Amino acid sequence: AKDADGAVGKLQIIADPLDATIKRVGRFGWRGTSATVLQQTSAALNSDMGVTSAMYPTHGCGLATDGTACRTADAKGAELSEQDVELIVRYASLLAVPAARHFPGQQPLGTPGDKVTAQTPAQNAAELAAENLMQARVKRGGTLFAAARCVACHTASLTTGEHKFAELRKQVIRPYTDLLLHDMGPELADNYPQGVATGQEWRTAPLWGIGLLKTINANTRYLHDGRARTIEEAVLWHGGQGEKSRERFKALSADDRQQMVDFINSL
Template sequence: MTLLVGVALAAAGGAVLHAAVPGDGNAPQDELTGGATTVHADGRNAFSFPAANLSDEERTRFVIGNSFFRRNWVQSPASTTARDGLGPHFIARSCGGCHVQDGRAAPPSFRKGLSDEQPVGLLLRLSVPGKEKFGFPKPEPVYGDQFANHAVQGVKPEGQIVMRWEEVSGRFADGTRYTLQKPIYGFRKLAYGPMSRDVMVSPRIAPQLIGVGLLEAIPEQEILNNAALQAASPGPIKGIPNRVYDAFAEREMIGRFGWKANAATLAHQTASAFLGDIGITSARFSREACTDAQKDCLAARNGNDPDTKVEIDDETLGNVIFYQATLAPPARRFMNDSRVEQGRQLFMQAQCATCHRPSYTTAQGPFPKLTSKALQGQTIWPYTDLLLHDMGDGLADGRPDHAASGKQWRTPPLWGVGLIKDVNGHTRLLHDGRADGILEAILWHGGEAEGSKQRVLQMNQAERAALVKFVESL
């Protein structure tokens, strides 16, 4: 990637690269987290660069997709017909409203007592016992499959989310004490009456988007191999793949995206998020997310195109999918720091790499027209097995999602985690942002990962710092 391209992207909302992508072949292999797609970048825009090996034509498509990802949609009718159709219910006005700077959202700030500060980028999934067609969770009958606390004019928001925090305390073997904060969720000002008594609620924070196209290009067999290897190995770590119906492939596939791996492809994930989070219909998600009890929502005017009968056309949606697919992972940092090497060894000794598998070689993704050949054949270092693991009672949401139980979560990739503070100004981790930093995230591990957590609890302060430094280098 040339400096001129970096400057052009800066004018379109990006930033100039911190350093050129190395091309002399002398960099350590795992420094280039995304192979030839990798960029050397830091700062607020570290997650917003295109893959370094895209063609000029693909860079243009990246910029177009970026514009529809970041800019707000508006209520219909509007003079801006290419962007009208917001709502009727919604959580954000744009994709970038949750994934700010293509990064990670955070929960409302910790406060003692009950807080009704409304989250941005933290949504609450809803369901009741049972399954729908293709095995999808059965939506709560009045409020649907996720709670929307915003609405267009003339439509009532579904209500407000309230949160309180409980302290969870413990200590390391060296006597150092720690205190974690556990969020408890609730609702108030429900606009359409009470929820079902057996409603199940699952919080989901918006994660950073770097490298998602590379994750999609990991061969399916590699994910199955991860499960088979763990099943055949001694010990409690026994990850399983989620299997979900994909609206674009029109078949069941292995889930890769979402905190419970409940979406198999970026296309499905993106189109369903347009509908559920912004209220924008598309060809495969063409019905507004209004339940029968929400009469004002059902009566609201939409922004449907007269020909397609939906609010975002296939070409525009495809450009947004392409944009996300080609967001580059930044290169590793601190490679010459001795603490990083010490932390790597501790990471391996604690068996963290069993679930956070370091490396893969990519192949072709499921929809070549929605991605780039530049992502194929790359040796990548995401540190995930893309499997579901029982993480114990402490992290359980009690809500099944396809093959995922109420205790299971997908192993999140670790690349770029040390740059979240640069990009988004916080260090909140895990599925609902409860952990403030890497060490707290580890301390929430239980279930299959209890043994790894216990090893970390035995580490002294210097060892814990080295472990964190290693993970931050990824």
């Protein structure tokens, strides 16, 4: 509560959909409206795809012009078995996190394909020099990122707790999020409050893997509504509790701003 920039986050507390007496911290979704991977998966199946499961056994029939067919479908029971949902949850939970790039000791971005082209010593030396330069830029970008106090919300590391999968227990992870809700100002508001989150409060988005988005989607956009075309635009849209960090970013030289972007893209 004593953060120098007033970047004080708050928890989204979620009742378990199957037992309202059980309360958990919301960690998934733009406003932390799901507490577990099971809840996030079941909610996405239901509201995004119209597929029912044990957790959400009915469709959104009230949204249909004629709900008769919808209610008839509901009467048949859940469309996905608990076993099938568990397989999806297990898959999503155990997906590997992309490795950070351009840090000392890390491999350069990309791996050789099936066809490896022989390179001259000069080409190898040029690639090594370019990688060393990028490592230096990423290191300085990380220092600038911390100096701008972006880490007040995009916390560099967290330690996991207990988990049903042994691989995920007591692990130091670096997602660059505090998983808390922060007021990002009226510019980013959508006026759609959810739980304890107002229409201009958002869960801090994790940054790990963000630099690899373009490898799976050439039309990559940023922020909750895709309004930002670049990382720099996304930073400049920060308001509210992120305003002071944004102003520090704006005050940097063009090359320093790019080095901070290089750092974010390396995560």
